[in-house]
Amino acid sequence: MKRIGKNRKRREGLTLVELTVVILIIGSLMGILYAGLKNFGSGGNDSQAKLKVQNDSKILEIKLREYFDKFSKYPSEEQGLKALVERPDDDEVAADYEPLVRDKSVLKDPWGTLYQLRYDDNNNYQIITLGADKKDGGEGRNKDFNILDSEDYPTAFK
Numbered sequence: 699m700k701r702i703g704k705n706r707k708r709r710e711g712l713t714l715v716e717l718t719v720v721i722l723i724i725g726s727l728m729g730i731l732y733a734g735l736k737n738f739g740s741g742g743n744d745s746q747a748k749l750k751v752q753n754d755s756k757i758l759e760i761k762l763r764e765y766f767d768k769f770s771k772y773p774s775e776e777q778g779l780k781a782l783v784e785r786p787d788d789d790e791v792a793a794d795y796e797p798l799v800r801d802k803s804v805l806k807d808p809w810g811t812l813y814q815l816r817y818d819d820n821n822n823y824q825i826i827t828l829g830a831d832k833k834d835g836g837e838g839r840n841k842d843f844n845i846l847d848s849e850d851y852p853t854a855f856k
Contacts, residue, residue, distance in 0.1 A: 744839070747808035748855040751827065754804050755845040758782075758813070758825055761798045768792075772823055778815045779805050779825070813845065 712720070761782050766772050769791055773781035777788070783802055785795040799805065805812055807827040814826040824844040829852070831840035843850040 744854045747830075748851070750808045751845045751851070751855070752848075754807070754813070755825065757799075757804050759846060762823060764798050768798075773815060775815055775817060779813055807845075 758779065762772060765782060771790070773779070773786060777786045780786075781791075782799040783797045783805065785791060807813055809827075809830050809832055811828055811832045814828070816824045816826050818824060825846055826842055827845055828834060828842050829836050829840040833840070834842060836842060839852055839854050841852045843852065
């Protein structure tokens with residue numbers, strides 16, 4: 699038996715209108731996702747920077763104490779933290795000097811600048827970062843601060 703009626707063509711593919719709607723929906727979702735990740739990323743950078751600073755402060759404090767135990771003094775401000783990875787030009791440092799820090803990245807802050815070793819009026823050492831702007835002074839994320847003192851951290855890190 700044959701059916702009576704018109705042979706209908708099967709419809710295949712998407713019409714131009716349907717394709718346009720799908721592209722608009724995908725574009726809108728991508729825009730929303732991008733905006734959300736962009737805002738999330740700035741906070742993420744601060745939290746990553748804070749974690750690096752905290753980790754570096756612990757490692758450097760331990761290594762400075764090891765330096766003191768070995769040489770009965772801390773490196774000078776001029777020698778800085780490089781004294782932990784390179785033999786300083788100092789007659790009092792033993793000729794058999796071996797680096798105390800193998801990973802030099804611990805000497806740099808989250809923004810790629812070398813930490814500075816400074817001493818306060820009581821001759822206590824401080825490890826200073828120049829902040830995100832890599833310059834003396836500044837406020838907010840650009841603030842210079844002692845990484846050993848969490849009270850001194852920028853507000854964005856708290």
